[in-house]
Amino acid sequence: MxxxxxxxxxxxxxxxxxxxxxxxxxxxxxxxxxxxxxxxxSIDLRLGTWFAHLxxxxxxxxxxxxxxxxxxxxxxxxxxTYIPFGSSYILxxxxxxxxVTLEWISLPNDLAAYVIGKSSWxxxxxxIATAAGVHPGYKGCLTLELTNVGEIPIxxxxxxxICQLFIHKLEAAKTGAISASSFSGSRRxxxxxxxxxxxxxxxxSAYDERNKMHxxx
Amino acid sequence: MLRIRSLSNExxxxxxxxxPESDPNVVAxxxxxxxxxxxxxxxxxxxxxxxxxxxxxxxxxxxxxRLAGDVLEPDTSPNERKxxxxxxxxxxxxxxxxxxxxxxxxFLFIGLPASESGNPLLLPLAGHELGHAVWHREDLRKxxxxxxxxxxxxxIGKNWAEYQEKxxxxxxxxQLSTDIFAVASWRLGVEWCLDQAEETFCDFIGLAIFGECYxxxxxxILAPGLGRRSVRYPETLARVQHLVDASTQLGSQAxxxxxxxxxxxxxxxxxxxxxxxxxxxxxxxxTIIPRLVTAAxxxxxxxxxxxxAGEVLVIRGRFDLLAxxxxxxxxxxxxxxxxxxxxxxxxxxxxxxxAGRKAEVLKELILKNLEIYEIExxxxx
Numbered sequence: 001m002x003x004x005x006x007x008x009x010x011x012x013x014x015x016x017x018x019x020x021x022x023x024x025x026x027x028x029x030x031x032x033x034x035x036x037x038x039x040x041x042s043i044d045l046r047l048g049t050w051f052a053h054l055x056x057x058x059x060x061x062x063x064x065x066x067x068x069x070x071x072x073x074x075x076x077x078x079x080x081t082y083i084p085f086g087s088s089y090i091l092x093x094x095x096x097x098x099x100v101t102l103e104w105i106s107l108p109n110d111l112a113a114y115v116i117g118k119s120s121w122x123x124x125x126x127x128i129a130t131a132a133g134v135h136p137g138y139k140g141c142l143t144l145e146l147t148n149v150g151e152i153p154i155x156x157x158x159x160x161x162i163c164q165l166f167i168h169k170l171e172a173a174k175t176g177a178i179s180a181s182s183f184s185g186s187r188r189x190x191x192x193x194x195x196x197x198x199x200x201x202x203x204x205s206a207y208d209e210r211n212k213m214h215x216x217x
Numbered sequence: 218m219l220r221i222r223s224l225s226n227e228x229x230x231x232x233x234x235x236x237p238e239s240d241p242n243v244v245a246x247x248x249x250x251x252x253x254x255x256x257x258x259x260x261x262x263x264x265x266x267x268x269x270x271x272x273x274x275x276x277x278x279x280x281x282x283r284l285a286g287d288v289l290e291p292d293t294s295p296n297e298r299k300x301x302x303x304x305x306x307x308x309x310x311x312x313x314x315x316x317x318x319x320x321x322x323x324f325l326f327i328g329l330p331a332s333e334s335g336n337p338l339l340l341p342l343a344g345h346e347l348g349h350a351v352w353h354r355e356d357l358r359k360x361x362x363x364x365x366x367x368x369x370x371x372x373i374g375k376n377w378a379e380y381q382e383k384x385x386x387x388x389x390x391x392q393l394s395t396d397i398f399a400v401a402s403w404r405l406g407v408e409w410c411l412d413q414a415e416e417t418f419c420d421f422i423g424l425a426i427f428g429e430c431y432x433x434x435x436x437x438i439l440a441p442g443l444g445r446r447s448v449r450y451p452e453t454l455a456r457v458q459h460l461v462d463a464s465t466q467l468g469s470q471a472x473x474x475x476x477x478x479x480x481x482x483x484x485x486x487x488x489x490x491x492x493x494x495x496x497x498x499x500x501x502x503x504t505i506i507p508r509l510v511t512a513a514x515x516x517x518x519x520x521x522x523x524x525x526a527g528e529v530l531v532i533r534g535r536f537d538l539l540a541x542x543x544x545x546x547x548x549x550x551x552x553x554x555x556x557x558x559x560x561x562x563x564x565x566x567x568x569x570x571x572a573g574r575k576a577e578v579l580k581e582l583i584l585k586n587l588e589i590y591e592i593e594x595x596x597x598x
Contacts, residue, residue, distance in 0.1 A: 019534075022538075025535075027541050027589055049275070049276075082271055082275045084275070104582075185539065185571070185578035186581055187582075187585045187588075
């Protein structure tokens with residue numbers, strides 16, 4: 001069930017009170033009065049100050065998977081940029097950049113969210129996020145994957161409303177354990193290497209062993 | 218950078234104006250000026266360049282600039298302040314501060330340790346560096362000169378036999394301040410004492426601005442000591458004792474057993490005469506400590522920097538929820554809450570996924586809180 005903005009406004013106001021256990025927090029707090037009167041189904045979020053893009057390298061591909069050699073995804077593969085308030089970032093056609101929301105989000109264990117682009121940006125060719133799910137218990141700034149699919153450069157600026165967050169109530173939510181992927185605690189966008197789960201690891205190793213057998217003289 | 222470029226272009230214009238018939242002596246002189254210009258400004262270009270490295274805590278810049286304005290230009294409204302700040306992270310001799318640089322007089326160059334560039338918990342040390350700017354602006358060296366000189370002469374008088382032995386000057390004691398050779402013998406001690414007084418005053422400024430978290434940052438970077446005794450700094454244990462003694466007057470409380478984090482500096486490798494002078498400088502410093510405390514209290518008092526234990530608790534409560542706080546009234550309160558969380562072994566024990574990342578996440582959270590604080594200040598203007 002998507003939570004309507006007037007209810008979200010109440011929840012955020014409640015979270016500002018001291019001693020509230022596991023509250024919904026969005027900082028900077030949106031204008032609660034406006035949110036209450038809007039009657040929408042989402043909260044607008046703003047663009048943050050940190051950006052990260054992949055560097056041009058001589059590598060044939062991005063080594064995200066653990067079995068793809070010694071190179072790993074890390075600071076060496078990305079270039080981080082800080083854009084202060086009042087300055088702009090130009091996103092060129094077909095280019096891709098990781099950004100963050102200005103807001104630091106803290107979701108309680110019984111709420112999840114989806115981050116979706118705003119139509120005004122979408123019509124200009126800016127795709128906001130592709131990994132849109134935000135798990136319960138998430139803490140941190142949301143990473144945005146920005147792509148300009150249009151044909152002309154787009155100017156973006158920290159502080160502008162860039163995306164919207166739809167917040168859902170989880171059914172039968174239990175307090176306590178939160179999935180490891182839900183936690184970020186980060187204010188900057190980062191490219192993270194993938195880890196293979198046991199199922200995928202087993203499949204990969206079987207394939208690798210068969211290849212090795214074929215390679216033997 | 219634009220100002221340095223303009224100065225360089227000006228000099229380049231003069232060099233370009235020379236013709237083959239120009240006087241070689243004049244050409245050589247202008248070349249010397251150009252080289253001196255390069256020699257003088259290159260380090261500052263380096264600092265400016267390093268201030269743009271993404272390893273820096275950029276979120277701290279705005280709040281710290283406001284703080285510097287509050288301290289150095291308390292009577293000027295924020296929009297009309299002239300002060301400019303370059304906050305950098307440096308490998309050599311950091312933390313440091315350059316003030317009143319020729320042609321860049323309105324700039325403060327503060328360098329914090331590069332190895333801790335992303336660590337906002339060390340920002341209180343920038344308060345010490347800000348103290349140097351207060352010291353220069355209020356011309357405290359000049360104001361304290363006579364008092365320190367009198368204290369040095371008094372100390373030498375109390376150790377007269379040792380002085381005569383170390384310096385082999387045979388004059389009546391009352392000529393100590395008039396005999397030209399006697400004056401030359403102790404003048405260096407006055408300079409050393411004034412240098413030590415400046416460092417002590419800067420400690421007091423840092424403490425008066427930031428409160429308890431200054432102790433933590435100071436201990437983090439300096440304990441157990443400098444590893445050598447510098448004549449220009451107070452002896453480490455004495456320096457720490459001065460901080461602890463001044464804490465109540467400057468509105469804070471030293472952490473328990475703070476002094477035990479430090480060790481006595483090794484004895485300085487000095488000649489017997491210089492060793493004696495250093496001892497006299499140390500004794501003279503003790504006599505002016507109350508005045509330094511008062512001067513720091515007055516300077517920071519004019520800035521009206523809010524420090525509230527209640528607000529620190531509220532911010533700390535937000536940190537416990539893994540969220541930044543809003544409506545903070547100073548960066549001192551944010552950093553005090555940050556240090557309180559840093560020193561809490563039970564921090565986020567209820568969260569499963571913070572193991573091994575607590576310090577990293579806390580730094581992120583504090584930097585985000587500084588950004589939130591800055592946003593609120595901009596919105597309020």
